[in-house]
Amino acid sequence: MSIRKPRPTQSERATLADIAARVGVSSITVSRAINTPQLVSEELRTQIASVIADIGYIPNRAARALARARSDSVAVLIPSLSNTVFTDVLAGARDVLHAHGYRTLIGDTRYSPAEEENLFRAYLEHSPDGVLLTGFDQTPLIRQLLEKSRMPVVHMMELAGPDSYCVGLNQFDAGHAMASHLLSRGYRRIGFLGAQLDPRVMQRLYGYRSALQEAGLPFAAGEILDATPSSIGLGVDMLGRLLRQAPDCDALFCCNDDLALGVLFESRRRDIRVPEQLAVAGFNDLAASAWVSPSLTTIATPRYNIGHAAATMLLQRMRGETPAASNIDLGFSLRVREST
Amino acid sequence: MSIRKPRPTQSERATLADIAARVGVSSITVSRAINTPQLVSEELRTQIASVIADIGYIPNRAARALARARSDSVAVLIPSLSNTVFTDVLAGARDVLHAHGYRTLIGDTRYSPAEEENLFRAYLEHSPDGVLLTGFDQTPLIRQLLEKSRMPVVHMMELAGPDSYCVGLNQFDAGHAMASHLLSRGYRRIGFLGAQLDPRVMQRLYGYRSALQEAGLPFAAGEILDATPSSIGLGVDMLGRLLRQAPDCDALFCCNDDLALGVLFESRRRDIRVPEQLAVAGFNDLAASAWVSPSLTTIATPRYNIGHAAATMLLQRMRGETPAASNIDLGFSLRVREST
DNA sequence: CTGTTAGCGCTTTCAA
């Protein structure tokens, strides 16, 4: 009769069986008291509840996930955790998911599809019940894995064809709208500053170009495109570059408010009057934009609502329901302020 | 002879046993080939590797966590995900933890100890191998649970006695240093704007008061304290309130850069010259602060490094090692700019 | 309403 060493256990933590033993029932009854209390008699329920409170029982999610073959978790991949745009989206998604008992596995892809692939594969090991992704530029492997696992997925921020589920806004239209606004204000030599150059920035750029073209204006007059991450400092720098390239520029559409704020600050340093000498427009309507002086004309995007609606749609899909619409366009709104 | 329905499984996903069957070995050998390849013969290893790649095997973390009684995950609780201060800390922690194979369970407590308690209890179910917490104002229940489970924990942002593990900076000293700077510049009617009023803000406030007292100045001349969350808009508003309360104020120490930026913007609107009529100082050195005009005097905090060092210390504790120091003071630095 | 049994997918222990 050989004595085996006991295997490692979750360091003294009480289990369902411990509770069960104390109450004098079987563990499945305790499990029911927790998960489907209506199936357990009032008397046992209260007894069990008191022992649970007494012992300080903490269920083991890993065991539950293994037994039920679902994890009650959702992976959410966003390009950056240090950009309010995406933390707002995340807040909306988390509020919905947490309220429905899901945990979120948050991944920061750093705007890199390769990193997104790494994170996605890593999170797959946790068997998330669904995924929220940003945009549509996933690697082929991700697409293949998604298809193979038939895991519900909802894309955020951009729109696409009816064969994929997404919640976002038309970035092309938004870029077009801002360029049209500048044109309607009488500006004719409108430059563009683009950083990061992720798909959404590119769509805004194309919208801008198309508006200029429709107005019969040279379509790449003063474009500065730089793939490095957006920042206020980069905006400062890019204004210099643009003025060297197109000194006669009278308006500037920045692909986001970070760049635009940098342009505003640098304009003040260079004594360029905004909007008299140079109009400045941004994108996203960050907190600073309404308060900076001159206040910044920009496009407000419904970020929290995008996260909220995307998570809601994902919930439906995880429940096996078919959402009323596969594409939800939450739009954008032009905020005209002092800078134009 | 009754035939039972098969229980739900992870929807067709291959298991170790599937790989093992294909190769003609037992599943433990496949497990070894993955986790401790040096224990498996070269030949089997390559065979197994090719089948794994072929099938696209994805390990099941829940099963592994259950069997090993550890989750390879770390819970990280921060007050806010929409505040760069904490996403910077988070970035530092994640870089370390991910590099060592840990997943991070991110929780946003919204500056509420009660919400922190909820999140902590929820994440306990995942049996994290360690925890990173912000500050020291945890609820008694959290403290009790931590003690009971003897789970390694490292506190971030603040410092404490040698009986707890932490990485941060002395917030009192930092507040004191900024007030001293303003005094050294000759300002005498120095006001304070505080929002959120979390423990770190209060410590800065006490540091400020103590510096004023040491200088023999009335110590609550113009303090505006408001428990609502910090924002640029709140800074705008608070400047108005302060000027009503203390119109002769000549310098303003804002508990963070958000408020300070609001003050700068609003000063410009009100044609208050900074720093001639009113000096303005902030805290944290956000990206905008160096570029805004006038540029903002502030205290730079080593946020990324705090997260990095805290995670490193936690790793040591999770490995059962004793870190060289239980308290790591990463300091701060005064950035004197145009606004003072 | 409660219990028995079996099994989720993996890794530990022990044995060869």
Added chain:
DNA sequence: TTGAAAGCGCTAACAG
């Protein structure tokens, strides 16, 4: 270097 057996903590299925 490989394998058999057992078990981690929980819940689905079936039976009473």
